[in-house]
Amino acid sequence: MSVLFDRVAFIGIGLIGSSLARVMRRDGLVREIVACARRPETLATVRELKLADRVTADPADAVAGADLVVIATPLSAYAEIGRRIGPALKAGAIVTDVGSVKGTAIRDLRPSLPETVHFVAGHPVAGTEHSGPESGFAELFDGRWCILTPLPGADAGVVEKLTKLWQATGSKVVTMGPEHHDKVLAIVSHLPHLIAYTIVDTATNLETDLQSEVIEFSASGFRDFTRIAASDPVMWRDVFLANREAVLEMLQRFTEDLTALQRAIRRGEGDKLQELFTRTRAIRRAIIEAKQA
Amino acid sequence: MSVLFDRVAFIGIGLIGSSLARVMRRDGLVREIVACARRPETLATVRELKLADRVTADPADAVAGADLVVIATPLSAYAEIGRRIGPALKAGAIVTDVGSVKGTAIRDLRPSLPETVHFVAGHPVAGTEHSGPESGFAELFDGRWCILTPLPGADAGVVEKLTKLWQATGSKVVTMGPEHHDKVLAIVSHLPHLIAYTIVDTATNLETDLQSEVIEFSASGFRDFTRIAASDPVMWRDVFLANREAVLEMLQRFTEDLTALQRAIRRGEGDKLQELFTRTRAIRRAIIEAKQA
Numbered sequence: 001m002s003v004l005f006d007r008v009a010f011i012g013i014g015l016i017g018s019s020l021a022r023v024m025r026r027d028g029l030v031r032e033i034v035a036c037a038r039r040p041e042t043l044a045t046v047r048e049l050k051l052a053d054r055v056t057a058d059p060a061d062a063v064a065g066a067d068l069v070v071i072a073t074p075l076s077a078y079a080e081i082g083r084r085i086g087p088a089l090k091a092g093a094i095v096t097d098v099g100s101v102k103g104t105a106i107r108d109l110r111p112s113l114p115e116t117v118h119f120v121a122g123h124p125v126a127g128t129e130h131s132g133p134e135s136g137f138a139e140l141f142d143g144r145w146c147i148l149t150p151l152p153g154a155d156a157g158v159v160e161k162l163t164k165l166w167q168a169t170g171s172k173v174v175t176m177g178p179e180h181h182d183k184v185l186a187i188v189s190h191l192p193h194l195i196a197y198t199i200v201d202t203a204t205n206l207e208t209d210l211q212s213e214v215i216e217f218s219a220s221g222f223r224d225f226t227r228i229a230a231s232d233p234v235m236w237r238d239v240f241l242a243n244r245e246a247v248l249e250m251l252q253r254f255t256e257d258l259t260a261l262q263r264a265i266r267r268g269e270g271d272k273l274q275e276l277f278t279r280t281r282a283i284r285r286a287i288i289e290a291k292q293a
Numbered sequence: 294m295s296v297l298f299d300r301v302a303f304i305g306i307g308l309i310g311s312s313l314a315r316v317m318r319r320d321g322l323v324r325e326i327v328a329c330a331r332r333p334e335t336l337a338t339v340r341e342l343k344l345a346d347r348v349t350a351d352p353a354d355a356v357a358g359a360d361l362v363v364i365a366t367p368l369s370a371y372a373e374i375g376r377r378i379g380p381a382l383k384a385g386a387i388v389t390d391v392g393s394v395k396g397t398a399i400r401d402l403r404p405s406l407p408e409t410v411h412f413v414a415g416h417p418v419a420g421t422e423h424s425g426p427e428s429g430f431a432e433l434f435d436g437r438w439c440i441l442t443p444l445p446g447a448d449a450g451v452v453e454k455l456t457k458l459w460q461a462t463g464s465k466v467v468t469m470g471p472e473h474h475d476k477v478l479a480i481v482s483h484l485p486h487l488i489a490y491t492i493v494d495t496a497t498n499l500e501t502d503l504q505s506e507v508i509e510f511s512a513s514g515f516r517d518f519t520r521i522a523a524s525d526p527v528m529w530r531d532v533f534l535a536n537r538e539a540v541l542e543m544l545q546r547f548t549e550d551l552t553a554l555q556r557a558i559r560r561g562e563g564d565k566l567q568e569l570f571t572r573t574r575a576i577r578r579a580i581i582e583a584k585q586a
Binding site: 126129187190191192193196197198206228229234247248266268279285290 | 418519522550551
């Protein structure tokens with residue numbers, strides 16, 4: 001593939017940012033990579049792993065002269081980053097991000113960005129329970145979705161360029177509105193994580209003797225939840241705060257369904273249980289047919 | 294390994310029973326295998342796959358002359374099976390089972406078994422989301438736990454023989470009291486399954502347009518739940534009814550923890566969320582250290 005950008009600046013370079021940087025390097029999609037991180041340890045790791053040509057702790061310094069700016073920090077840092085990079089952005093630069101919630105990403109970044117730059121928010125739906133630049137790998141996005149949420153009036157050429165970039169990672173790219181994105185992700189990703197965190201928390205609060213057995217016998221279902229519940233705490237704190245309304249709405253529905261199931265168990269309503277458990281099997285089959293399993 | 298039993302009778306031969314039969318065959322642990330199932334299709338499959346030397350639909354016929362009887366049906370069939378096999382059991386025979394709840398297994402079987410037989414309930418903590426004799430495989434139990442719950446006064450030689458049998462499957466064998474077993478399994482297995490069934494149910498009840506997107510983007514967390522929620526409906530109906538008290542108790546704790554988390558999200562209490570998400574990471578590490586991941 002040919003060069004897509006002269007200079008890219010990563011603001012934040014953890015699991016996602018460093019994985020994207022690795023793809024760009026591997027495929028020669030960019031001439032120069034600049035990485036910006038707040039913590040000196042992160043910058044040292046980036047230097048050591050040669051993930052960037054230049055590192056800096058100053059976002060304004062990082063974005064100066066960049067054609068592409070990828071914001072890949074936790075969501076709570078966006079507003080401040082917007083304020084710091086806004087005046088330093090090159091005219092015509094493309095600004096994008098990789099955050100899991102798009103409504104607040106746009107709300108927090110857009111006001112600080114000058115009219116002369118192109119802003120298209122994005123979300124590669126990929127990740128592992130590990131974090132930090134040392135956890136990234138070029139194959140992370142392979143076969144996964146990347147959702148772009150361009151605003152009305154976005155430059156079609158810019159959307160196409162970002163689409164090419166994400167396609168190079170192996171992702172399938174799709175566009176949708178930011179609100180719709182946040183609703184879909186609330187059910188497929190945010191609620192499952194919330195539930196996983198909770199069940200692991202419930203286990204943590206057990207009497208000590210039971211707790212060690214929970215660890216021993218975890219393979220019987222519990223283990224799958226612990227993997228999800230080991231994801232980055234700061235990133236997930238921000239996701240739940242940023243997508244609060246949609247998450248609370250889905251959580252409400254979930255709680256209602258759980259209460260109905262609890263009632264059926266308490267009353268010994270076997271038929272209801274069996275009917276429900278048969279129904280849920282169909283969704284698994286649909287996922288297998290959609291080649292997502 | 295040398296022959297452990299002359300004749301074994303499987304009452305019920307689905308995923309678990311057929312996997313154990315495969316191990317017994319592979320390792321020459323038994324001279325003759327008799328399989329009993331209610332449905333003619335199951336018997337036909339067992340015959341076709343040559344999983345048994347003889348098949349029958351009559352439990353009394355199956356257990357006649359057997360040294361070992363393995364009950365491997367859903368839990369709701371136990372009481373009736375006990376009544377039917379009780380009078381036909383050979384003196385000195387060993388009766389065991391593979392059910393996921395041990396309190397009711399013992400309650401339902403024990404009264405019908407004559408004093409002359411040895412009864413030690415068991416639970417291989419293994420499984421997949423597939424069911425039926427065609428889904429079994431000899432490696433299913435490899436590296437997994439098998440929990441035996443002998444009653445006070447159980448014959449030590451019998452417990453040892455069953456231990457040898459399960460060790461041959463590759464399982465690590467442990468003994469504990471049936472009540473304690475049911476409490477541990479309620480948190481590590483039954484509650485996770487209940488939650489997974491519920492979240493998939495919640496997704497199923499979404500508006501149609503959202504539903505297809507849930508399937509498309511399932512890889513972001515939701516997918517892990519659908520695998521669990523595709524497990525055998527009848528088996529799981531019986532598990533929740535049989536372990537009702539312990540499951541409802543764990544569910545109560547879970548709901549309290551979930552409500553606290555919901556409240557923290559609604560109030561925007563980021564510190565509380567981050568503190569909790571950091572705590573849950575530790576359990577994952579403990580599981581990895583215990584080599585269960």
